[in-house]
Amino acid sequence: MKELFKNRLFVRLFAASFASQLGTTIGNMAFAFYLLDRFASQPAYASAAELMYSLPTLFVFFLVGVFADRFDRRRIAVNSSWIRLGLTGLLIGCLLLDYLPLVFAVLFLRSAVAKFYAPAETALLQGILDEDHYVAASGLNQMLFGVFTMFGLGMGAVAYSTVGIYGAAGVDAVGFLASALLLRRCPFPAEIRQPGGASSLRGLNLASVIGDFREGLAYVFRNRLLLALIGGFFLFGFLNGGFAVLPMFTMRYKLAAADYKTFSSLFAIFLGIGILLGSSLAPMLVNKLKPHTVIIAALFLTAGFVVVLAFVGNPWVYLSLVLTLGLIIAPLNVAIGGWIPKIVEPAMMGRVSAWNDPVLMLGQSITLGLICLLYPKVISLQAIYLALAGFILVAFILFLLTLPRLAAGAKPAAQAVPAE
Secondary structure, eight states, rough: TTTTTHHHHHHHHHHHHHHHHHHHHHHHHHHHHHHHTTTTTTTTHHHHHHHHTTTTTHHHHHHHHHHHHSOOOOHHHHHHHHHHHHHHHHHHHHHHTTHHHHHHHHHHHHHHHTHHHHHHHHHHHHSOOOOGGHHHHHHHHHHHHHHHHHHHHHHHHHHHHHHHHHHHHHHHHHHHHHHHHHHHHHOHHHHHTTTTTOOOOOGHHHHHHHHHHHHHHHHHHHHHHHHHHHHHHHHHHHHHHHHHHHHHIIIIIIIIIIHHHHHHHHHHHHHHHHHHHHHHHHHHHHHSSSSHHHHHHHHHHHHHHHHHTTOOOOOOHHHHHHHHHHHHHHHHHHHHHEEEEEEEGGHHHHHHHHHHHHHHHHHHHHHHHHHHHHHHTOOOOOHHHHHHHHHHHHHHHHHHHHHHHHTTTTOOOOOOOOOO
């Protein structure tokens, strides 16, 4: 882990990612509380807001990977932050107009622009690290995710309670500004920024986009291990979609109605602590055990814990179980995040990593859409938990049957270009 922080490019990229995530998390969490307060009897609005964060992936996924492999990756990440900064200003104006459909439209656009950031950032990260550091970097990124999981909901609640929804949007803007400025100061070598050589938007047309997209898709299908890992993201998306709203709904309508903001924030803190602890142990586990062993075991345990959460009647017991769940989820994410860069060629990393998000978000969007339509009139909270556990159990069975065999025949494909 110490070796990573000797790489100045990694430190700057990590700081930019931190700022970008900060610029997304606080406002989103504050907006959820805003909707639950203003439309307390209509939880569908909170689910609809979450859809605005996940659904855009299905509209731009065929572009983001092509852009990350064809154009300047640093410029893509920088422009993503600048555009989100401008859209955040527009969002504040829409909130002042108090017209919810327009607010949702801006949230949709801002999320769509954000989707271009991750493939570019992932491809840059692969280029500046040695292969031996992929798992450690994945663990560190998972720890960053844990920090935002732990404090994001709480920071959103605090921001909403103190400076209101407008102040929270202002914090978003500061995060995007910092991310753009940090990335501009990263002197990535040309072979990392554009491994396929110089290219311009003038040469981009529908035929070239489709061609690049098909090439990336064919690359994934040729590598059955890669296909299995990316396919698993679809089932993980159901878990993500459910837990995007379930903790707040569980506290608001079942376990702690009078103090749901406090307990929703505590949920994030307990889960974040679990993810932080799990992330610190995950690189050691993944290096000592085989990645597929960690993935399979983590999925089985996750399904079991989600079943238990369906029947818990005490908020503190719920939070204790959530902390343990975080310990289990972190090694799962680190194992996958550290494995994929080892089997993907650098020139294809943008198009491959671009598949993770849409496949994940497809499952997440389906879940949120169903919750929005069916809860609470048709299904109960307990039924949602049990359905999520079922999807994770399906992923466990599929990986148990395929990953050991595919891992045995896997060959490293990525050759990093280390940079100081």
